[in-house]
Amino acid sequence: MIDSAQPTALYEQVAHELEKQIHSGTLRPGDRVPSVRRASEQHRVSVTTAVQAYLSLENRGLIEARPKSGFYVRVPRRLQFLEPKTSRPSKAATSVGVASLQSRLADASQMPGVVPFGAALPSPELLPVTKLNRMLASIARRSGARGLSYDMPSGAETLRREVARRSLDWGTNLTPDDFITTCGATEALALCLRAVTKPGDVVALESPTYFGVLHAVEAFGLKALEIPMHPRTGMDLDALELALKKHRIAVCLTVPNFNNPLGSLMPDEHKRRLVDLVTRRDVPLIEDDIYGDLHFGAERPRVAQSYDKSGLVMLCSSFSKTLAPGYRVGWVAPGRFYEKVKSLKLTSTMATATLPELAIAEFVANGGYDAHLRGIRRTYAEQIQRVSHAIEESFPPETTITRPSGGFVLWVGLPPNVSALKLHERALAEKISIAPGPMFSAKQQFGNFIRVSCGHPWSSAAERAIGVLSYLVKRMS
């Protein structure tokens, strides 16, 4: 029997037991795993807990479900490549220059016939295209004048209510009045940055981080101070603490749940400490939770905002990674900066398009959003596994690769003398889009890293593309 006094969740302990059996060879590849009912008896846990344990193992690629037959041990594809090391960004704040690379990546994402390892876009095949468009159609027909009218900030009440309802799952308890809807998380982040900075100010952010944030920092005339990142646990808080002492930092920006490109997950104790650190110095914290719903572990991770008692955390997200990038529906819960953000929204876009907001609200309320999320989480975890495996089979042995805890991107370290920017050029000539590492750093570090998006289903074209990439990498190394 499992000791339920342990701090880790019960299902994790069950999963751990099964994992030991797999690794020890008690359960071999292809073996049928005990039924859920059987497992619940063996470990004296509820059926729900056993199911959670199995889903967790499935998400990690150790077992797989076969229709109407149960769970089986998968051929273990143990990654042999090392993970990248903790990043070592420059300790000085710097101006940024990633704009042109972002434009080129956006352009590549629109080119027909290009293998889409570049932009971090979910494949439309994984999105509820028909259902969502039908909901929008139905709302458009019913809405009358409402659909044509401005949804002045703070945005559609139905949507804010649905998001507030879901906030319980993130360990927090926001109300509809805490939210302002935005044109994607992009607008949310831009508004937050503008609300708490003036040009020349220093923004502490993760290294590597999403290039869109770096581009915004550049465009608003801010300086980036890059904080080292551990590939599994995210921001190095000792380094942040030091930086907060040494520099006059206007705002911190972090992606605790599945940093893009690392897929790291900041442990809860770190989140608490992070909020502590910024609270003590009264520095606002922008938390980007856009990947939070795409966890591979069984539980939805908390947001750092859940530890915030002083309204310093500005929580941002959108439905662009889970439902509909093209609907442009995001939101921000800007804490004590609510009025400022609401006012700035009038100068940015005035309002968010009404009907897409209402359609997203309807889908989240009645469209089976949770079932949909379960499905794409499994698919992304699997695609991450497949792409990792393909890279491992063909890339040079010095290659390093992340083990993401969520999201759908991989961060791949190539041999030191390979230029990711050159590889990006050559790959694009072969109709393969990848995101070169320097895009993810204000100082254009990570010269030998690439980000590989796994948002699209595995295919023979993807397989060939990995082959071509490995050929190019080997020729360059």
Place this chain on the structure above:
Amino acid sequence: MIDSAQPTALYEQVAHELEKQIHSGTLRPGDRVPSVRRASEQHRVSVTTAVQAYLSLENRGLIEARPKSGFYVRVPRRLQFLEPKTSRPSKAATSVGVASLQSRLADASQMPGVVPFGAALPSPELLPVTKLNRMLASIARRSGARGLSYDMPSGAETLRREVARRSLDWGTNLTPDDFITTCGATEALALCLRAVTKPGDVVALESPTYFGVLHAVEAFGLKALEIPMHPRTGMDLDALELALKKHRIAVCLTVPNFNNPLGSLMPDEHKRRLVDLVTRRDVPLIEDDIYGDLHFGAERPRVAQSYDKSGLVMLCSSFSKTLAPGYRVGWVAPGRFYEKVKSLKLTSTMATATLPELAIAEFVANGGYDAHLRGIRRTYAEQIQRVSHAIEESFPPETTITRPSGGFVLWVGLPPNVSALKLHERALAEKISIAPGPMFSAKQQFGNFIRVSCGHPWSSAAERAIGVLSYLVKRMS
């Protein structure tokens, strides 16, 4: 017979002849005007020209169409109030502070039961609600994955093509590749400002001007240099020329076609000179043409951009005043700043919502956009007349009032000791929203002016509201 060697358009001469007959009493109120065919024979012009002449008279409120019966002379409502004088803004560049007033006006526009003289919003009753929402619904059902996918800048090609086609009517000849779609004209203006300024820069703009522009100037840390405005012909170009000599101006911003709040129309020769002035000094010009399609005269006025040979003019507009504010579809033709604006769009909203763009494109292509525009132009001209008349009948005699050439707002000068800000407060307490004059000036001038929006159909509630306003004004003066 009319002398066609005259420089004014033929139809204007026909209209002028008829106007003389009305003013001289040859045609009296209630008289039937000669049929279009008859007029074409009398004046030896084509039927088309005669129709143009009649529409022009109708738009100016001199004649009215009665269904299946023809045109009749209207009861002449000659305005007795004077027009406001040319504005006299401060000659120094100043920081701006209108944010909170804009927020309050936006809030008031959402309040149920408030008489909407405040925000310059078209009434949903005047918009093609059912048709447009049906088009969106149909496109949403047909679009599949396209509807859910990003429309990366520059935005939907179908929409850019339709706008480019229409640009011929504005005296210019832009191609689909000249445009970038935006989340309303708000985003277009913000992107243009950001593309050519850095904080602390001076923006030359009209006084009075739309408070949204002033709010953006404030939010981006810019300084406003206000140029005097003539209530009929718009920007005082002598004053602009002087300002361009004396100040280091980063960008000019102008609304040549129907400045909000004045409704002024810059004559073509002025537009040419304006472009000349900025070209000689290589100063970019942001042209906001959001009201351009709402002309009361028979012809669609040109854009100043049509005189631009060096790509300095950044032309902005949207469909928010003519079709659907809540769809958030606007555009910019940024001239030589195209790449910069496209790149900044990635930091602002990433993309414009796809389906609303496609629906607007469909309506403009196949929905009878021109017929719709003819209808709302007539309605707005009529509403402007009615509200003007009601104000004239009840406000104190020192009141001044504009004679707009297009758009749907009136700018009303109250007796000098009436505080528009206080009137705004007291009116809101009576559930009447108006826009106080200081919102339209960086220096919060126009303390005794109000803007009255005529975007909503005349009603007994509107009539009562004008009565209440006049009562409040008289008590305060």
